[in-house]
Amino acid sequence: MTKLTVTELMEIMRECAGEGEGVAAAGDGLPDTTFELLGYDSLALLETAARIERDYGVRLDDDQVTESETPRELLSLVNGAVTEVA
Amino acid sequence: MNHRVVITGIGVVAPDSIGTKRYWELLAAGRPATRRITFFDPSPFRSQVAAECDFDPLREGLSPQQVRRMDRVTQLAVVSARECLDDSGLDREDLDPARTGVVIGSAVGCTMGLEEEYVVVSDGGRKWLVDESYAVPHLFNHYVPSSIAAELAWEVGAEGPVSTVSTGCTSGLDSVGHAVGLIREGSADVMVAGASDAPISPITMACFDAIKATTPRNDEPGRASRPFDRTRNGFVLGEGAAVFVLERLEHARRRGAHIYAEIGGFASRSNAYHMTGLRPDGREMAEAIDAALAQSRLSPSDLDYVNAHGSGTKQNDRHETAAFKRSLGDYAYRVPVSGIKSMIGHSLGAIGSLEIAACALAMEHGVIPPTANLHEPDPECDLDYVPLHARAQPVRAALTVGSGFGGFQSAMVLTRPEVSAA
Amino acid sequence: MTAATVVTGIGVMAPTGMDAGRHWAATVRGDAAIGPITRFDPEPYSSRLAGEIAGFEPGDHLPSRLLPQTDHMTRLALVAADEALADAGVEPSELPEYAVGVVTASTAGGFEFGHRELEKLWSKGPEHVSAYQSFAWFYAVNTGQISIRHGLRGPSGVLVTEQAGGLDSLAQARRQVRGGIPFMIGGGVDGSPCPWGWVAQQSTGRVSTEQEPDRAYRPFHAGATGHVPGEGGALFVLESADGARARGARTVYGEISGYAATFDPPPGTDRPPTLRRAAELALADAGVTAREVDVVFADAAGVPELDAIEADALRALFGPSGVPVTAPKTMTGRLGAGGAALDLATALLAIRHGVIPPTVNVPRPAPEYELDLVSAPRRARLSVALVLARGHGGFNAAMVVRGPR
Secondary structure, three states, rough: OOOHHHHHHHHHHHHHHHOOHHEEEEEHHHHHHOOOHHOOHHHHHHHHHHHHHHHHOOOOHHHHHOOOOOHHHHHHHHHHHHHHHH | OOEEEEEEEEEEEEEEEEHHHHHHHHHHHHHOOOOOOOOOOOOOOOOOOEEEOOOOOOOOOOHHHHHHHHHHHHHHHHHHHHHHHHHHHHOHHHHOOOHHHEEEOOOOOOOHHHHHHHHHHHOOOOOOOOHHHOOOOOOOOOOOOOOOHHHHHHOOOOOOEEEEEEEEHHHHHHHHHHHHHHHHHOOOOOOEEEEEEEEOOHHHHHEEEEEOOOOOOHHHOHHHOOOOOOOOOEEEEEEEEEEEEEEEEHHHHHOOOOEEEEEEEEEEEEEEOOOOOOOOHHHHHHHHHHHHHHOOOOHHHHHOEEOOOOOOOOOHHHHHHHHHHHHHHHHHHHEOOOEHHHHHOOOOHHHHHHHHHHHHHHHHEEEEEEOOOOOOOOOOOOOOEEEEOEEOOOOEEEEEEEHHHHHHHEEEEEEEEEHHOO | OOOOEEEEEEEEEEEEEHHHHHHHHHHHHHHOOEEEEOOOOOOOOOOEEOOOOOOOHHHHHOOHHHHHOHEEEEEHHHHHHHHHHHHHOOOOOHHOOEEEEEEEEEOOOOHHHHHHHHHHHHHHHHOOOOOOOHHHOOOOOOHHHHHHHHHHOOOOOOEEEOOHHHHHHHHHHHHHHOOOOOEEEEEEEEEOOOOHHHHHHHHOOOEOOOOOOOOOOOOOOOOOOOEEEEOEEEEEEEEEEEHHHHHOOOOOOOEEEEEEEOOOOOOOOOOOOOOHHHHHHHHHHHOOOHOOOOOOEOOOOOOOHHHHHHHHHHHHHOOOOOOOEEEEEHHHEOEEEEEEEHHHHHHHHHHOOEEOOOOOOOOOOOHHHOOOOOOEEOOOOOEEEEEEEEEEEOEEEEEEEEEEO
């Protein structure tokens, strides 16, 4: 199974939770910008995680999802799970 | 104007306890009524426990016609209303319809009936263009939860102000607060007010699953609801109703009614923060508590008991503990605080009224109901939560609070009428 | 304690216009906005007409983050609240922490959102249900979202009394202002534009099955066949007259000077309906006599037996054809919790402009009603208006507004 990229993750977030008000300003630093600064809350993360679980057939740990602070952290969680499935 | 308002009748339908007497026995015994869901097969869901009522509407005196047209939420409310009227000793013939009103709180209204009917008209979710020929004639009553208030008004014979209040999980406090306001301003002499919710259905379980708000502790259903415990991990959904007769103090005294408690003060605030999240500092709830105490002309140290919202989610119990400290100061460490959702679960809009009933009954019996399932205190929740066992102690003034999705924060102070007469 | 409570801001989202100005202009012109349903295929249904808000692009008004988590009617409500606050010149962030509260009326919550999630649950399974379902459909959602968007931390509330709710919520907002809260937002915005909501509304048997827009909703007409549902409503900023004066409020539209709510006896009893008593109590609360009322905005059910009850109440209060009566909701349909709120906005605008807007499609009411039903715009000096509203099941509300003195 292919791994999720930052661009794909942000596209999923946009569909699930809209465009965070800090996304445009984050530029190249986006993967390490906190979700809070990007404008995403815990609901946005839960909605996104549920979508990834369905689309990629993976299981993510609930606490780890809401504790992810940046896109990079969430990606590594997802891609770790994707590897397990593969 | 500003008439003083008292509770003179209580009616309850709660998990494992139909009727006020059995409800109090359950609370005083510290007995959890949570169990694996029996209403439908819960196995596809993350959370599979709930606090269900073993409620047979026919046995409780409703007619087959009423059972057919009323959603369960309305059935619970009507049965509770009948009990509270009987308990109050008010003769329906003596009520002046024009001066009698009804306010019923409900967070999710007729959600069970709506889902059942949806499944029929959509052919199990297959049709977006649902089929009108399968719609039942009373579908509109499920669609608008003012139907709950309407049925109650017919039951009571009320022709004064009638409404449903729906402020999420503070509905059961806000409905009684609203009714008190109507009596105080002179719009009614007697209000039948309370709250009801019957949310244990697949759609409700699914939506709370999606935000991980309900507990996934399915292996120990009786120990699933653990407010203030270090190991708590979500609330347990419940159902039920509590309805009260409220009247002016003079009105109650004139007819020699038994008075359970006076509603000394009520206030609500919003956190304007998040639809489901809580600011950890508890400031808006503290502000509501301060305002309710000020209305009652009481200081924090006058409180003998605090009935907590205590839902058993990580964030709620922390938030609320902070609010108590903020509002009550050092006295927060000395006043007994308990969470009865440990026993009867969280019945959304109904719970606020069930908790008012618990406060009134605590005053009546001089016993503080415990927080069940609290074995491992959370260092972040460091108040006296009355763990496991009820405590015999006179209660002259009690505070009960609620917190709900949408940012609603409400607080109500109940007193023995002789306390505030001073 | 009974210091005057005034309206200083109006926000309208209605089939007749997406702000108060456009709504008023269309309403005075008698420009009806009832037409075939476009939000879903109405072909399978007995009733196929609605009052929809055409051309609403939520992304033009609201941040992208709010869109996935809001139902259509919540978006409408958020835009109306923005307009009301801007119109009042109130910037909540500049006010003390608990200075503004919000109380809205609801009927069925975010029903279209709920319909989609029910479909996902039953066709695909629980893991497909959205995290937003836990609040996007429920009755308290508009109050919650408005409070969050503007940082309103005062007392808030939600009332459900079907079509009477628009007035009941304003009365509750007035109570809070009288109790010392500086500003309250009140009113209602509503709508369930999905097949599931449509079938639920049709189940009353009171939704017209007439297919001609000009004939579908004709209250007080001899050929009345029910009503047409619509979407939208109005929200208001309320404050004390003293407060408005002290801050130099731009516009005082009028005072909410009287209100009462009653409930009808159960069907099948010999006790009389209570709409008339609600109106009498509201007039008494306002301290005005029936003779001082310049215009009545009728509930206008469009169902003969209900029209007769309202006509009886008006005749008893004002005498035969004793007061101009109008029902501009013939242009929008009945808007659930938004309907009476929109009528209140229209009443305040009518007072301001000195014009009674028309009831369309009812050139002559049934003679036995003995109504002076305004069927073409009528110039008049207006000071006091009575607005009536009834909710399914027996709810009655009456509100008296008085122009600025």
